[in-house]
Amino acid sequence: MSLLLIDVYSDFCCPWCYVGERRLLSAVESFAAESGRRIELTFHPYMIDPRIHKDGEEYMDYCRKRWGGDGRTSGLKQEGRQDGCAFGGWKVWANTLNAHMLVDFAQRQHQRQMKEAQDTQTPEQIAALKEAHQQRLVRLVDLLFTRAYEEGKNISLPAELDTVAAELGDIDASEFRKHLSDPTAVASVKEEDAEAKGGLSIRGVPYFIVRESGKTPVALSGAQPKQAFLELFKKMR
Numbered sequence: 001m002s003l004l005l006i007d008v009y010s011d012f013c014c015p016w017c018y019v020g021e022r023r024l025l026s027a028v029e030s031f032a033a034e035s036g037r038r039i040e041l042t043f044h045p046y047m048i049d050p051r052i053h054k055d056g057e058e059y060m061d062y063c064r065k066r067w068g069g070d071g072r073t074s075g076l077k078q079e080g081r082q083d084g085c086a087f088g089g090w091k092v093w094a095n096t097l098n099a100h101m102l103v104d105f106a107q108r109q110h111q112r113q114m115k116e117a118q119d120t121q122t123p124e125q126i127a128a129l130k131e132a133h134q135q136r137l138v139r140l141v142d143l144l145f146t147r148a149y150e151e152g153k154n155i156s157l158p159a160e161l162d163t164v165a166a167e168l169g170d171i172d173a174s175e176f177r178k179h180l181s182d183p184t185a186v187a188s189v190k191e192e193d194a195e196a197k198g199g200l201s202i203r204g205v206p207y208f209i210v211r212e213s214g215k216t217p218v219a220l221s222g223a224q225p226k227q228a229f230l231e232l233f234k235k236m237r
Contacts, residue, residue, distance in 0.1 A: 002213050004039045004236060009046045009196050009207040012096045012155060015076055015087065018145040020206035020223035022083040025138060027229035035237070040134060043107070043141055045100035045193045046205045052095040056156035062093040089152035098180060099144050099155045100189050102164065105179045106140055106171060140168055212236045 010017035063070040147153040165171035
């Protein structure tokens with residue numbers, strides 16, 4: 001059975017991305033259990049408002065500045081609860097560059113590990129490495145959303161991201177800090193954000209591109225219900 005690849009474009013300061021991520025993961029888990037197929041996720045940066053202060057902005061201050069209040073979030077919070085997104089501690093609108101840098105660091109680390117493994121590991125061991133990376137990556141993304149929306153943490157701050165890395169367990173904090181201050185790495189994340197908005201013409205997130213070898217990629221925009229993902233996965237069998 002061929003591998004399904006999903007490119008996920010999202011932003012950690014996008015509450016609908018939090019909901020969409022939960023729905024996607026629920027669909028992936030159900031489909032994998034039913035079909036036995038492997039699904040591989042790759043997360044891409046998308047910064048909705050890079051003008052947010054580098055240290056983030058207080059929730060209500062930002063809502064008033066941008067929309068005059070936070071009335072537009074009430075329906076979101078109500079709908080999100082059905083997917084386990086309580087929004088119980090949303091205190092900050094984060095500048096998400098550093099959070100995207102952490103995800104980028106984790107994915108680059110995996111790429112280095114896979115390159116080293118090609119000459120030393122068996123196919124079974126390589127498959128196990130890929131699966132472990134997927135689980136770790138999904139956990140990292142979920143930790144970042146949970147910190148921001150349920151625990152009231154400010155994921156704009158490198159010190160807060162250090163705690164996320166520590167909880168994940170296998171990210172070297174000193175190496176991550178070097179990554180944060182590496183102009184080339186920062187430029188790469190910003191360029192990927194610009195490519196999503198320009199080259200791919202993505203106007204809003206979450207945005208998902210589902211790919212399978214030999215078939216035309218299919219895009220889904222917005223926090224689609226679980227069933228929409230499942231129907232698409234089944235069509236690509």
